[in-house]
Amino acid sequence: MLQLQRITKVFNPGKATEVIAVQDTTLRLEAGSFTVLVGANGSGKSTLLNLIAGSIYADRGKVLLNDREIQRLPDYRRSQWIARVFQNPLTGTASSLSILDNFRMAALRRVPKWLKLGADAAFKRSVAEKVETLGMGLEHKLAQPMGTLSGGQRQALTLLMTTMADVDILLLDEPTAALDPRSAREVMGIADRIVRENNLTALLVTHNIAEALRYGTRLIQMENGKIIRDCDQQAKLALKQTDVVSWFDYY
Numbered sequence: 397m398l399q400l401q402r403i404t405k406v407f408n409p410g411k412a413t414e415v416i417a418v419q420d421t422t423l424r425l426e427a428g429s430f431t432v433l434v435g436a437n438g439s440g441k442s443t444l445l446n447l448i449a450g451s452i453y454a455d456r457g458k459v460l461l462n463d464r465e466i467q468r469l470p471d472y473r474r475s476q477w478i479a480r481v482f483q484n485p486l487t488g489t490a491s492s493l494s495i496l497d498n499f500r501m502a503a504l505r506r507v508p509k510w511l512k513l514g515a516d517a518a519f520k521r522s523v524a525e526k527v528e529t530l531g532m533g534l535e536h537k538l539a540q541p542m543g544t545l546s547g548g549q550r551q552a553l554t555l556l557m558t559t560m561a562d563v564d565i566l567l568l569d570e571p572t573a574a575l576d577p578r579s580a581r582e583v584m585g586i587a588d589r590i591v592r593e594n595n596l597t598a599l600l601v602t603h604n605i606a607e608a609l610r611y612g613t614r615l616i617q618m619e620n621g622k623i624i625r626d627c628d629q630q631a632k633l634a635l636k637q638t639d640v641v642s643w644f645d646y647y
């Protein structure tokens with residue numbers, strides 16, 4: 397279980413440009429749950445994800461994974477448990493390296509297995525089997541540089557790479573924002589499957605209302621650095637797109 401306890405993050409404190417990006421926010425994500433986070437631009441969603449991922453530190457409050465404070469852990473420790481997929485398909489993978497080498501790098505999170513499998517044909521076979529499940533034919537292109545693939549193909553592979561390590565938490569930071577509608581749907585379908593099959597605790601940030609309603613079992617809204625709505629599965633199922641659009645109406 398991931399818990400944010402009374403987290404506050406202020407940028408540029410004491411200056412004219414001071415922003416309270418996250419304000420005294422408490423959030424509890426049960427293990428294996430899939431939560432969707434929506435909110436207007438600047439409401440604090442990315443800051444919240446950055447605080448969980450450890451790219452920034454909170455001014456106040458705790459981030460607990462299975463009751464253990466993780467904020468000050470070094471990156472390599474935290475990345476054993478937390479994976480993140482970004483909006484830009486170019487982020488998170490190495491463009492000039494082949495698909496296979498990117499999988500090798502992803503597997504580095506679980507060093508002993510990588511050392512055993514990294515150099516031999518068994519590793520390549522296991523990657524090919526995984527990649528085949530995407531149904532994109534990329535298992536025949538493992539030697540191709542990541543940079544030559546489409547955004548949708550890269551996002552699909554990036555998601556799959558998260559399963560190379562035993563991560564608990566998957567942070568999806570607008571993973572389909574740069575994709576066309578068909579690729580977006582395909583990539584979200586893959587994300588959903590990976591979350592279920594690996595029993596991951598997932599947090600998806602999206603501006604796509606249809607996506608926000610289709611995926612996950614809980615829907616929360618942030619505004620001015622605070623969580624102002626929290627819908628459980630039942631409440632979420634009853635929501636229509638127009639309801640969610642109306643949450644943004646006062647702008």
Ligand SMILES: Nc1ncnc2c1ncn2[C@@H]1O[C@H](COP(=O)(O)OP(=O)(O)OP(=O)(O)O)[C@@H](O)[C@H]1O
Pocket residue numbers: 407408415416417435436437438439440441442443444
């Ligand atoms: N590094 C930073 N330095 C200063 N201010 C920042 C920084 N990062 C975020 N902010 C500010 O904090 C507030 C919250 O930003 P954040 O990026 O978390 O919002 P968001 O909900 O993710 O927005 P969007 O939907 O546009 O991605 C905004 O006012 C933003 O300008």
